[in-house]
Amino acid sequence: MSTYLIYAVGGALIFSIGTYALLAQRHIMHKVIGANIMGSGIFMVLIALGKRTPDGVTDPVPQAMVLTGIVVTVALTALGLSIAKRYYTLTGLDDLDQDPPACDGR
Amino acid sequence: MRDRIRVVPLVAAIALFAIISSTVLDLPRESAGLSEEMIGGAAAIHVNNVVTAVLLDFRGYDTLLEISVLMLATVAVLSLRDPRLGTRRRLTGTADLILRSLGEAVTPIMMVVAGYLVWVGSTKPGGAFQAGAVLGAGGILLALTGWVRPSWARHSVIRLVLSVGLLAFIAVSVTPILAGRTLLDYSDDMRHIVLLILESILTLSIGASMLSLFLASASGGEEDEEAS
Amino acid sequence: MRALFDVLLVGLLVWIAIGSVSQRKLFKSVVMFTAFGLFLSLAWVRLGSPDVALAEAAIGAGVTGALLLDAVGHMRSRVTPYPSPASAERRDADA
Numbered sequence: 182m183s184t185y186l187i188y189a190v191g192g193a194l195i196f197s198i199g200t201y202a203l204l205a206q207r208h209i210m211h212k213v214i215g216a217n218i219m220g221s222g223i224f225m226v227l228i229a230l231g232k233r234t235p236d237g238v239t240d241p242v243p244q245a246m247v248l249t250g251i252v253v254t255v256a257l258t259a260l261g262l263s264i265a266k267r268y269y270t271l272t273g274l275d276d277l278d279q280d281p282p283a284c285d286g287r
Numbered sequence: 288m289r290d291r292i293r294v295v296p297l298v299a300a301i302a303l304f305a306i307i308s309s310t311v312l313d314l315p316r317e318s319a320g321l322s323e324e325m326i327g328g329a330a331a332i333h334v335n336n337v338v339t340a341v342l343l344d345f346r347g348y349d350t351l352l353e354i355s356v357l358m359l360a361t362v363a364v365l366s367l368r369d370p371r372l373g374t375r376r377r378l379t380g381t382a383d384l385i386l387r388s389l390g391e392a393v394t395p396i397m398m399v400v401a402g403y404l405v406w407v408g409s410t411k412p413g414g415a416f417q418a419g420a421v422l423g424a425g426g427i428l429l430a431l432t433g434w435v436r437p438s439w440a441r442h443s444v445i446r447l448v449l450s451v452g453l454l455a456f457i458a459v460s461v462t463p464i465l466a467g468r469t470l471l472d473y474s475d476d477m478r479h480i481v482l483l484i485l486e487s488i489l490t491l492s493i494g495a496s497m498l499s500l501f502l503a504s505a506s507g508g509e510e511d512e513e514a515s
Numbered sequence: 516m517r518a519l520f521d522v523l524l525v526g527l528l529v530w531i532a533i534g535s536v537s538q539r540k541l542f543k544s545v546v547m548f549t550a551f552g553l554f555l556s557l558a559w560v561r562l563g564s565p566d567v568a569l570a571e572a573a574i575g576a577g578v579t580g581a582l583l584l585d586a587v588g589h590m591r592s593r594v595t596p597y598p599s600p601a602s603a604e605r606r607d608a609d610a
Contacts, residue, residue, distance in 0.1 A: 184562075187518070187521045187525055191526075198529065198532045198533055198536065199532070199536070201536075202537075206536060210545075210587065210590070214535055215536050217575075217579065218535070218551070221532075221551070221555055222532075225558065228564055232562055232563060238563065247564070248566060248570050251567070254575075254579075258582055259582055262585075269590050270589075275590050
Protein backbone atom coordinates (compact mmCIF):
# COMPACT_ATOMS: atom_id res chain seq x y z
CA MET A 182 0.00 0.00 0.00
CA SER A 183 1.57 3.25 -1.07
CA THR A 184 2.03 6.21 1.23
CA TYR A 185 -0.46 8.45 -0.48
CA LEU A 186 -3.30 5.95 -0.09
CA ILE A 187 -2.82 5.74 3.69
CA TYR A 188 -3.09 9.50 4.00
CA ALA A 189 -5.89 9.86 1.43
CA VAL A 190 -8.13 7.28 3.12
CA GLY A 191 -7.17 8.64 6.56
CA GLY A 192 -8.06 12.13 5.34
CA ALA A 193 -11.46 10.87 4.19
CA LEU A 194 -12.01 9.32 7.62
CA ILE A 195 -11.00 12.54 9.40
CA PHE A 196 -13.34 14.50 7.10
CA SER A 197 -16.27 12.25 7.98
CA ILE A 198 -15.48 12.52 11.71
CA GLY A 199 -15.61 16.30 11.35
CA THR A 200 -18.88 16.08 9.42
CA TYR A 201 -20.45 13.95 12.12
CA ALA A 202 -19.30 16.35 14.81
CA LEU A 203 -20.60 19.36 12.90
CA LEU A 204 -24.01 17.76 12.37
CA ALA A 205 -24.53 15.82 15.59
CA GLN A 206 -22.75 17.64 18.41
CA ARG A 207 -24.84 20.25 20.12
CA HIS A 208 -22.26 22.49 21.69
CA ILE A 209 -21.13 25.41 19.54
CA MET A 210 -17.45 24.86 20.31
CA HIS A 211 -17.67 21.23 19.26
CA LYS A 212 -19.28 22.33 16.02
CA VAL A 213 -16.50 24.84 15.34
CA ILE A 214 -13.80 22.27 16.11
CA GLY A 215 -15.67 19.79 13.91
CA ALA A 216 -15.65 22.24 10.99
CA ASN A 217 -11.92 22.70 11.46
CA ILE A 218 -11.37 18.95 11.47
CA MET A 219 -13.43 18.62 8.28
CA GLY A 220 -11.15 21.14 6.62
CA SER A 221 -8.04 19.32 7.79
CA GLY A 222 -9.34 16.03 6.41
CA ILE A 223 -10.01 17.54 2.99
CA PHE A 224 -6.59 19.19 2.94
CA MET A 225 -5.06 15.81 3.70
CA VAL A 226 -6.90 14.15 0.79
CA LEU A 227 -5.80 16.97 -1.55
CA ILE A 228 -2.13 16.85 -0.62
CA ALA A 229 -2.07 13.03 -0.57
CA LEU A 230 -3.49 12.95 -4.10
CA GLY A 231 -0.85 15.46 -5.14
CA LYS A 232 1.83 13.02 -4.04
CA ARG A 233 1.05 10.54 -6.82
CA THR A 234 3.65 12.08 -9.14
CA PRO A 235 6.10 9.65 -10.74
CA ASP A 236 9.15 11.30 -9.14
CA GLY A 237 7.54 11.54 -5.70
CA VAL A 238 7.78 15.35 -5.50
CA THR A 239 4.42 16.61 -4.24
CA ASP A 240 2.44 18.60 -6.79
CA PRO A 241 2.83 22.30 -5.85
CA VAL A 242 -0.69 23.31 -6.94
CA PRO A 243 -2.56 21.40 -4.20
CA GLN A 244 0.06 22.65 -1.74
CA ALA A 245 -0.68 26.25 -2.66
CA MET A 246 -4.42 25.58 -2.50
CA VAL A 247 -4.10 24.05 0.97
CA LEU A 248 -1.94 26.93 2.16
CA THR A 249 -4.69 29.29 1.00
CA GLY A 250 -7.28 27.07 2.65
CA ILE A 251 -5.54 27.06 6.02
CA VAL A 252 -5.60 30.84 6.18
CA VAL A 253 -9.25 30.95 5.12
CA THR A 254 -10.05 28.32 7.79
CA VAL A 255 -8.60 30.51 10.52
CA ALA A 256 -10.76 33.39 9.28
CA LEU A 257 -13.79 31.08 9.40
CA THR A 258 -12.92 29.97 12.92
CA ALA A 259 -12.47 33.49 14.21
CA LEU A 260 -15.75 34.66 12.66
CA GLY A 261 -17.63 31.59 13.90
CA LEU A 262 -16.26 31.94 17.40
CA SER A 263 -17.06 35.63 17.64
CA ILE A 264 -20.64 34.93 16.53
CA ALA A 265 -20.79 32.10 19.09
CA LYS A 266 -19.51 34.36 21.86
CA ARG A 267 -22.00 37.03 20.93
CA TYR A 268 -24.78 34.44 20.98
CA TYR A 269 -23.64 33.27 24.39
CA THR A 270 -23.50 36.84 25.68
CA LEU A 271 -27.00 37.58 24.42
CA THR A 272 -28.74 34.36 25.44
CA GLY A 273 -26.51 32.60 27.96
CA LEU A 274 -26.76 29.46 25.84
CA ASP A 275 -23.93 27.46 24.34
CA ASP A 276 -26.13 24.65 23.05
CA LEU A 277 -27.68 25.13 19.63
CA ASP A 278 -30.48 22.61 20.25
CA GLN A 279 -32.07 24.81 22.87
CA ASP A 280 -34.21 27.72 21.87
CA PRO A 281 -33.11 31.05 23.25
CA PRO A 282 -35.45 32.38 25.95
CA ALA A 283 -36.83 35.11 23.72
CA CYS A 284 -38.49 32.61 21.39
CA ASP A 285 -39.33 29.67 23.59
CA GLY A 286 -43.02 29.99 22.74
CA ARG A 287 -44.23 31.45 26.00
CA MET B 288 -27.64 13.06 26.71
CA ARG B 289 -25.00 14.99 24.84
CA ASP B 290 -23.15 11.79 23.93
CA ARG B 291 -26.14 10.06 22.35
CA ILE B 292 -25.33 8.71 18.89
CA ARG B 293 -27.45 10.38 16.26
CA VAL B 294 -28.43 8.14 13.40
CA VAL B 295 -28.87 10.49 10.45
CA PRO B 296 -25.53 12.34 10.85
CA LEU B 297 -23.80 9.01 11.45
CA VAL B 298 -25.21 7.54 8.24
CA ALA B 299 -24.29 10.71 6.36
CA ALA B 300 -20.73 10.62 7.72
CA ILE B 301 -20.26 6.94 6.86
CA ALA B 302 -21.69 7.50 3.37
CA LEU B 303 -19.32 10.43 2.82
CA PHE B 304 -16.38 8.33 3.95
CA ALA B 305 -17.40 5.52 1.59
CA ILE B 306 -17.83 7.88 -1.36
CA ILE B 307 -14.56 9.77 -0.84
CA SER B 308 -12.43 6.71 -0.17
CA SER B 309 -13.84 4.72 -3.08
CA THR B 310 -13.20 7.70 -5.37
CA VAL B 311 -9.67 7.95 -4.07
CA LEU B 312 -9.11 4.21 -4.63
CA ASP B 313 -10.50 4.47 -8.15
CA LEU B 314 -8.02 7.14 -9.22
CA PRO B 315 -4.92 6.06 -11.14
CA ARG B 316 -2.02 5.22 -8.87
CA GLU B 317 0.28 7.59 -10.64
CA SER B 318 -0.48 10.99 -12.09
CA ALA B 319 1.92 13.80 -12.79
CA GLY B 320 -0.75 16.42 -12.22
CA LEU B 321 0.51 19.90 -12.93
CA SER B 322 3.84 19.54 -11.21
CA GLU B 323 6.00 19.35 -14.36
CA GLU B 324 4.51 22.51 -15.84
CA MET B 325 4.78 24.29 -12.52
CA ILE B 326 8.38 23.26 -11.89
CA GLY B 327 9.30 24.28 -15.42
CA GLY B 328 7.47 27.58 -15.07
CA ALA B 329 9.11 28.34 -11.75
CA ALA B 330 12.53 27.61 -13.21
CA ALA B 331 11.74 29.95 -16.11
CA ILE B 332 11.09 32.84 -13.72
CA HIS B 333 14.01 31.85 -11.43
CA VAL B 334 11.98 31.14 -8.31
CA ASN B 335 13.26 27.99 -6.64
CA ASN B 336 10.36 27.46 -4.25
CA VAL B 337 7.65 26.29 -6.60
CA VAL B 338 4.88 26.73 -4.03
CA THR B 339 5.69 30.44 -3.66
CA ALA B 340 5.72 30.79 -7.45
CA VAL B 341 2.30 29.13 -7.69
CA LEU B 342 0.85 31.22 -4.87
CA LEU B 343 1.96 34.65 -5.99
CA ASP B 344 2.37 34.24 -9.70
CA PHE B 345 0.66 31.37 -11.52
CA ARG B 346 -2.37 31.32 -9.27
CA GLY B 347 -2.11 34.85 -7.95
CA TYR B 348 -5.82 35.29 -8.50
CA ASP B 349 -6.58 32.77 -5.71
CA THR B 350 -4.27 34.54 -3.33
CA LEU B 351 -5.78 37.92 -4.19
CA LEU B 352 -9.25 36.62 -3.39
CA GLU B 353 -7.97 34.94 -0.25
CA ILE B 354 -6.53 38.18 1.10
CA SER B 355 -9.92 39.77 0.42
CA VAL B 356 -11.64 36.98 2.37
CA LEU B 357 -9.25 37.52 5.27
CA MET B 358 -9.93 41.28 5.21
CA LEU B 359 -13.70 40.77 5.11
CA ALA B 360 -13.59 38.28 7.98
CA THR B 361 -11.53 40.70 10.03
CA VAL B 362 -13.99 43.50 9.35
CA ALA B 363 -16.88 41.22 10.32
CA VAL B 364 -15.20 40.16 13.57
CA LEU B 365 -14.39 43.79 14.37
CA SER B 366 -18.03 44.69 13.93
CA LEU B 367 -19.09 41.92 16.33
CA ARG B 368 -17.10 43.33 19.25
CA ASP B 369 -18.84 43.56 22.60
CA PRO B 370 -19.54 47.31 22.86
CA ARG B 371 -19.55 47.21 26.65
CA LEU B 372 -15.83 46.47 26.88
CA GLY B 373 -13.75 49.56 27.57
CA THR B 374 -10.66 50.77 25.80
CA ARG B 375 -8.42 50.59 28.85
CA ARG B 376 -8.61 46.81 29.05
CA ARG B 377 -5.60 44.53 29.20
CA LEU B 378 -5.91 40.77 28.89
CA THR B 379 -3.78 40.17 31.98
CA GLY B 380 -4.56 42.56 34.76
CA THR B 381 -2.05 41.10 37.16
CA ALA B 382 1.48 40.79 35.87
CA ASP B 383 2.11 37.10 35.37
CA LEU B 384 5.89 36.85 35.69
CA ILE B 385 6.39 33.66 33.68
CA LEU B 386 4.13 34.80 30.84
CA ARG B 387 5.77 38.22 30.73
CA SER B 388 9.30 36.80 30.64
CA LEU B 389 8.27 34.32 27.97
CA GLY B 390 6.75 37.09 25.89
CA GLU B 391 9.82 39.28 26.26
CA ALA B 392 12.15 36.43 25.35
CA VAL B 393 10.20 34.84 22.51
CA THR B 394 8.64 37.77 20.64
CA PRO B 395 11.92 39.19 19.24
CA ILE B 396 12.86 35.70 18.06
CA MET B 397 9.46 35.33 16.41
CA MET B 398 9.95 38.63 14.57
CA VAL B 399 13.35 37.49 13.30
CA VAL B 400 11.85 34.14 12.25
CA ALA B 401 9.08 35.96 10.38
CA GLY B 402 11.61 38.12 8.54
CA TYR B 403 13.69 35.05 7.71
CA LEU B 404 10.65 33.19 6.39
CA VAL B 405 9.80 36.04 4.01
CA TRP B 406 13.39 36.34 2.84
CA VAL B 407 13.90 32.64 2.08
CA GLY B 408 10.39 32.33 0.66
CA SER B 409 11.58 32.32 -2.94
CA THR B 410 14.17 29.58 -2.51
CA LYS B 411 13.22 27.43 0.49
CA PRO B 412 9.99 26.58 2.34
CA GLY B 413 8.55 29.79 3.68
CA GLY B 414 6.77 32.84 2.39
CA ALA B 415 4.21 35.47 3.23
CA PHE B 416 1.60 33.17 4.78
CA GLN B 417 3.93 31.35 7.13
CA ALA B 418 5.72 34.55 8.10
CA GLY B 419 2.44 36.38 8.61
CA ALA B 420 1.16 33.59 10.82
CA VAL B 421 4.32 33.68 12.95
CA LEU B 422 4.06 37.46 13.20
CA GLY B 423 0.40 37.25 14.19
CA ALA B 424 1.14 34.58 16.78
CA GLY B 425 3.85 36.81 18.25
CA GLY B 426 1.33 39.64 18.45
CA ILE B 427 -1.16 37.36 20.19
CA LEU B 428 1.53 36.39 22.71
CA LEU B 429 2.17 40.09 23.38
CA ALA B 430 -1.57 40.61 23.81
CA LEU B 431 -1.69 37.77 26.35
CA THR B 432 1.15 39.32 28.34
CA GLY B 433 -0.75 42.60 28.46
CA TRP B 434 1.58 44.67 26.28
CA VAL B 435 -0.90 44.93 23.47
CA ARG B 436 -4.37 46.06 24.47
CA PRO B 437 -7.49 44.63 22.82
CA SER B 438 -8.47 48.16 21.83
CA TRP B 439 -5.52 48.17 19.42
CA ALA B 440 -7.77 46.30 17.01
CA ARG B 441 -9.44 49.63 16.38
CA HIS B 442 -6.20 51.58 16.16
CA SER B 443 -5.76 53.37 12.86
CA VAL B 444 -2.19 52.09 12.32
CA ILE B 445 -3.32 48.47 12.63
CA ARG B 446 -6.22 49.18 10.29
CA LEU B 447 -3.89 50.79 7.79
CA VAL B 448 -1.49 47.82 7.86
CA LEU B 449 -4.47 45.50 7.56
CA SER B 450 -5.80 47.13 4.42
CA VAL B 451 -2.51 47.98 2.75
CA GLY B 452 -1.88 44.31 1.90
CA LEU B 453 -5.01 44.01 -0.18
CA LEU B 454 -4.49 47.45 -1.74
CA ALA B 455 -0.89 46.66 -2.67
CA PHE B 456 -1.91 43.34 -4.17
CA ILE B 457 -4.66 44.99 -6.21
CA ALA B 458 -2.23 47.68 -7.36
CA VAL B 459 0.38 45.09 -8.38
CA SER B 460 -2.15 42.95 -10.21
CA VAL B 461 -3.82 45.83 -12.04
CA THR B 462 -0.63 47.58 -13.16
CA PRO B 463 0.00 45.06 -16.01
CA ILE B 464 -3.43 45.91 -17.44
CA LEU B 465 -2.44 49.56 -17.67
CA ALA B 466 0.69 48.46 -19.53
CA GLY B 467 -1.43 46.57 -22.05
CA ARG B 468 -1.03 43.06 -20.66
CA THR B 469 -3.49 40.93 -18.69
CA LEU B 470 -4.27 40.85 -14.96
CA LEU B 471 -1.38 39.59 -12.79
CA ASP B 472 0.96 39.31 -15.78
CA TYR B 473 4.07 40.79 -14.19
CA SER B 474 6.83 41.88 -16.52
CA ASP B 475 9.97 39.81 -16.24
CA ASP B 476 12.52 42.45 -15.37
CA MET B 477 10.51 43.76 -12.42
CA ARG B 478 9.16 40.44 -11.23
CA HIS B 479 11.59 39.63 -8.44
CA ILE B 480 11.64 42.95 -6.70
CA VAL B 481 7.87 43.33 -7.08
CA LEU B 482 7.23 39.90 -5.64
CA LEU B 483 9.59 40.47 -2.70
CA ILE B 484 8.00 43.81 -1.82
CA LEU B 485 4.53 42.33 -2.24
CA GLU B 486 5.42 39.41 0.01
CA SER B 487 6.76 41.72 2.70
CA ILE B 488 3.64 43.85 2.65
CA LEU B 489 1.41 40.78 2.64
CA THR B 490 3.30 39.38 5.63
CA LEU B 491 2.63 42.51 7.66
CA SER B 492 -0.98 42.57 6.52
CA ILE B 493 -1.63 38.89 7.30
CA GLY B 494 0.07 39.29 10.68
CA ALA B 495 -2.06 42.34 11.47
CA SER B 496 -5.13 40.44 10.35
CA MET B 497 -4.40 37.46 12.63
CA LEU B 498 -3.76 39.83 15.51
CA SER B 499 -6.96 41.81 14.88
CA LEU B 500 -9.00 38.60 14.59
CA PHE B 501 -7.77 37.69 18.05
CA LEU B 502 -7.90 41.14 19.65
CA ALA B 503 -11.34 42.01 18.36
CA SER B 504 -12.86 38.83 19.70
CA ALA B 505 -10.77 38.54 22.88
CA SER B 506 -12.87 38.64 26.00
CA GLY B 507 -11.98 38.87 29.65
CA GLY B 508 -9.12 40.84 31.12
CA GLU B 509 -9.25 43.80 33.41
CA GLU B 510 -9.57 47.50 32.99
CA ASP B 511 -6.47 49.54 33.58
CA GLU B 512 -6.98 51.78 36.59
CA GLU B 513 -4.20 54.31 36.09
CA ALA B 514 -4.66 57.08 33.59
CA SER B 515 -2.03 57.20 30.89
CA MET C 516 8.85 0.56 8.50
CA ARG C 517 7.86 3.85 6.91
CA ALA C 518 4.42 2.47 6.13
CA LEU C 519 4.09 1.48 9.79
CA PHE C 520 4.94 5.05 10.84
CA ASP C 521 2.40 6.44 8.37
CA VAL C 522 -0.33 4.09 9.59
CA LEU C 523 0.45 4.95 13.21
CA LEU C 524 0.43 8.68 12.48
CA VAL C 525 -2.88 8.53 10.62
CA GLY C 526 -4.37 6.33 13.34
CA LEU C 527 -3.25 8.80 15.98
CA LEU C 528 -4.74 11.68 13.99
CA VAL C 529 -8.08 9.89 13.68
CA TRP C 530 -8.07 9.07 17.39
CA ILE C 531 -7.27 12.68 18.41
CA ALA C 532 -9.90 13.96 15.98
CA ILE C 533 -12.56 11.74 17.57
CA GLY C 534 -11.36 12.73 21.03
CA SER C 535 -11.40 16.45 20.36
CA VAL C 536 -15.03 16.51 19.26
CA SER C 537 -16.37 14.09 21.86
CA GLN C 538 -14.83 15.45 25.08
CA ARG C 539 -17.35 16.81 27.51
CA LYS C 540 -14.75 19.15 28.97
CA LEU C 541 -14.29 21.94 26.45
CA PHE C 542 -10.79 22.68 27.65
CA LYS C 543 -9.76 19.09 26.92
CA SER C 544 -11.35 19.39 23.47
CA VAL C 545 -9.31 22.46 22.66
CA VAL C 546 -6.06 20.95 23.95
CA MET C 547 -6.68 17.85 21.85
CA PHE C 548 -7.42 19.97 18.82
CA THR C 549 -4.14 21.83 19.27
CA ALA C 550 -2.34 18.48 19.50
CA PHE C 551 -4.19 17.48 16.33
CA GLY C 552 -2.74 20.50 14.56
CA LEU C 553 0.78 19.63 15.64
CA PHE C 554 0.53 16.02 14.52
CA LEU C 555 -1.07 17.20 11.30
CA SER C 556 1.97 19.32 10.54
CA LEU C 557 4.05 16.16 11.00
CA ALA C 558 1.81 14.50 8.42
CA TRP C 559 2.41 17.40 6.00
CA VAL C 560 6.15 16.86 6.33
CA ARG C 561 5.66 13.15 5.57
CA LEU C 562 3.64 14.13 2.51
CA GLY C 563 6.50 16.27 1.25
CA SER C 564 4.99 19.72 1.74
CA PRO C 565 7.08 21.66 4.29
CA ASP C 566 5.41 24.94 3.27
CA VAL C 567 2.04 23.67 4.44
CA ALA C 568 3.63 22.19 7.57
CA LEU C 569 5.04 25.58 8.58
CA ALA C 570 1.71 27.31 8.07
CA GLU C 571 -0.17 24.56 9.91
CA ALA C 572 2.16 24.68 12.90
CA ALA C 573 1.84 28.45 13.21
CA ILE C 574 -1.85 28.80 12.36
CA GLY C 575 -3.54 25.48 13.08
CA ALA C 576 -1.82 24.91 16.38
CA GLY C 577 -1.01 28.50 17.39
CA VAL C 578 -3.57 31.09 16.30
CA THR C 579 -6.59 28.76 16.19
CA GLY C 580 -5.69 27.34 19.61
CA ALA C 581 -5.54 30.85 21.08
CA LEU C 582 -8.91 31.75 19.53
CA LEU C 583 -10.56 28.56 20.80
CA LEU C 584 -9.15 28.91 24.31
CA ASP C 585 -10.37 32.48 24.48
CA ALA C 586 -13.86 31.36 23.49
CA VAL C 587 -13.83 28.60 26.12
CA GLY C 588 -12.78 31.15 28.74
CA HIS C 589 -15.59 33.44 27.62
CA MET C 590 -18.23 30.72 27.88
CA ARG C 591 -16.94 29.62 31.25
CA SER C 592 -16.78 33.08 32.78
CA ARG C 593 -20.57 33.37 33.17
CA VAL C 594 -20.68 36.82 31.66
CA THR C 595 -23.88 38.61 32.44
CA PRO C 596 -26.18 38.18 29.46
CA TYR C 597 -27.53 41.43 28.16
CA PRO C 598 -30.44 42.13 30.46
CA SER C 599 -32.02 44.40 27.81
CA PRO C 600 -35.25 45.31 29.60
CA ALA C 601 -36.71 46.24 26.23
CA SER C 602 -36.52 42.68 24.97
CA ALA C 603 -37.92 41.34 28.25
CA GLU C 604 -40.90 43.67 27.92
CA ARG C 605 -41.36 42.65 24.33
CA ARG C 606 -41.30 39.01 25.42
CA ASP C 607 -43.88 39.67 28.11
CA ALA C 608 -46.05 41.54 25.65
CA ASP C 609 -45.86 38.66 23.19
CA ALA C 610 -46.93 36.17 25.83
